[in-house]
Amino acid sequence: MKILVCISHVPDTTSKINFIDDNKVFDNQGVQFVINPNDEFGLTRAMWFKEKQNATIDVINVGNSNTEPTLRKALAIGADKAIRIDAHPIDGFFVAKQISEYVSSNQYDLIIAGRESIDYNGGMVPGLIAGLTKINFVTNCINIEIDNKSVTLEREIDGGKETLSCNLPLIIGGQKGLVEESDLRIPNMRGIMQARQKPLEVLPTYNSESKTNSIKFHKPDPREEVKLISPDNLDELINLLHNEAKVL
Secondary structure: OEEEEEOOEEEOOOOOOEEEOOOOEEEOOOOOEEEOHHHHHHHHHHHHHHHHHOOEEEEEEEEOHHHHHHHHHHHHHOOOEEEEEEOOOOOHHHHHHHHHHHHHOOOOOEEEEEOOOOOOOOOOHHHHHHHHHOOEEEEEEEEEEEEOOEEEEEEEEOOEEEEEEEEOOEEEEEOOOOOOHHHOOOOOHHHHHHHOOOOEEEEOOOOOOOOOOOOOOOOOOOOOOOOOOOOOOHHHHHHHHHHHOOOO
């Protein structure tokens, strides 16, 4: 079984985010980047298939050369090969188009992408890849079992879970539940040394156009100072909720 895991290169949530050029450009200076958490859940699940079913794992990213340390980490965790499509990830459609072009000429049984990335939270890339390649797709996936070409999955829905079955090939949008945070793997020294010898293929950009353009970024407004109202002063509380907070 051949598995492709899509890897997003995203800022660590502990990093301080700033914008430059009149808030039109994200400032990546001093920002620590990591594997997108939803993608890391998917990579860990792929490792289980590698260990139990002798699957091979490729990882793919659309990005510039600064994303290679993230791909090397994926190789250190246990992926066999990395592919970087040398392009700035303009928007979700652009990324999906680049990956779908690669998939169209490189057959995989299972393609795992995160349900969404934690930077832009678009949640569109795996579904777009599926639409462009005409491959079955299940999102919000929290469990997957494979027996030969038969797949049984669970996905999260409003108020519960849904169990599905289908055949390979398949694309999933994974999330926590595929594995738990305690199952995530930290690369050891042996894995880091082996990652240096594993192939990292850099491919040129496929012809594609973006569908959107970021005009400006805005940080959330700072939280206003909390107003404390005495429990004996209900009239003042009602007045503030009605006239200031406007929730009544």
